[in-house]
Amino acid sequence: MSTEDDERRLFDSLLDAGRRDAPPAELGERVLDHVEYRSRLELQAGRSPLNARRGRAVGAIALVVAAAAAAFPFLHRSATRDTPIIAAEHPPGGAAAPALASAVATPSHASAPVIDPCRDAAVATGSAPLIDDFEDGDDAVAPLDGRAGFWRWAREIDAPGTAPALIPLPRPDATHANRLALHVKGGQLVDWGATVEFNFRPACYDAAKYAGIAFQARGPGRIYVAPREVSVIPIAEGGTCDRDCHNPHVAKIDLDAAWRVYQVRWADVRQRGMGKPPLDPQRLNSIAFLIRPEDTPYDVWLDDVRFIAR
Numbered sequence: 001m002s003t004e005d006d007e008r009r010l011f012d013s014l015l016d017a018g019r020r021d022a023p024p025a026e027l028g029e030r031v032l033d034h035v036e037y038r039s040r041l042e043l044q045a046g047r048s049p050l051n052a053r054r055g056r057a058v059g060a061i062a063l064v065v066a067a068a069a070a071a072f073p074f075l076h077r078s079a080t081r082d083t084p085i086i087a088a089e090h091p092p093g094g095a096a097a098p099a100l101a102s103a104v105a106t107p108s109h110a111s112a113p114v115i116d117p118c119r120d121a122a123v124a125t126g127s128a129p130l131i132d133d134f135e136d137g138d139d140a141v142a143p144l145d146g147r148a149g150f151w152r153w154a155r156e157i158d159a160p161g162t163a164p165a166l167i168p169l170p171r172p173d174a175t176h177a178n179r180l181a182l183h184v185k186g187g188q189l190v191d192w193g194a195t196v197e198f199n200f201r202p203a204c205y206d207a208a209k210y211a212g213i214a215f216q217a218r219g220p221g222r223i224y225v226a227p228r229e230v231s232v233i234p235i236a237e238g239g240t241c242d243r244d245c246h247n248p249h250v251a252k253i254d255l256d257a258a259w260r261v262y263q264v265r266w267a268d269v270r271q272r273g274m275g276k277p278p279l280d281p282q283r284l285n286s287i288a289f290l291i292r293p294e295d296t297p298y299d300v301w302l303d304d305v306r307f308i309a310r
Contacts, residue, residue: 152164188296219299229280249270
């Protein structure tokens, strides 16, 4: 028997062993999903775009490694036994596995439990429903009933973490008793749109003593009112969400050219998807007025934002 036949037989036996011990076919997809998730959290935490590019590069490397592992599972084992290529556990001898292996094996949030921001929630008494009438001319909500927070105007064209503060402007129909309101105006948007919003300080507000939100508004098009629970806010932004984030409960409002008063009760808002639970007003992180790309260009005025008393 020739040496060539021996080598071919050995190679065939290795391939057979690999097919019997093949890892899941979706391994490469899971690796990329994990790296994308880590990169997204870094961006949400305000880290530099360089880190995001590194994350995508690591993702490409991980896909190659995973594809090789799927074709040749015996590559999981190092010839020297102490330098594994990729592993879910520490190699023999207790040495730490490579950084890539650790990242793939364990999600970044697994080592530290998520702290529920609502354990220190501010609890409304229901005695002071006004959130902001903007007559003080600043970007802070009215400091009533345990509430604090600042208005901002976030747009898809803004760099992460640079959404401008939102200062009230004179109303077109200003009177001595009602001089100022919020005004946002912009061109066509194509990604997620824009939002006028404020976050509660601390990061959770129990508004169960109220029945919903009321406000004045005017403008062409429509907006979506979104009282947002902590469960739809990513962990990196102070919430408890680690997947399918930024899916708040919303109610659609069709605006008029003239000022009108609108009311949105907690029971009126719905979350995207089948079988989603109703809004829990005891766990509010923020309140947003969303402008989606299909409703741009936009020109929206808001005033006299308040809770609805029960």
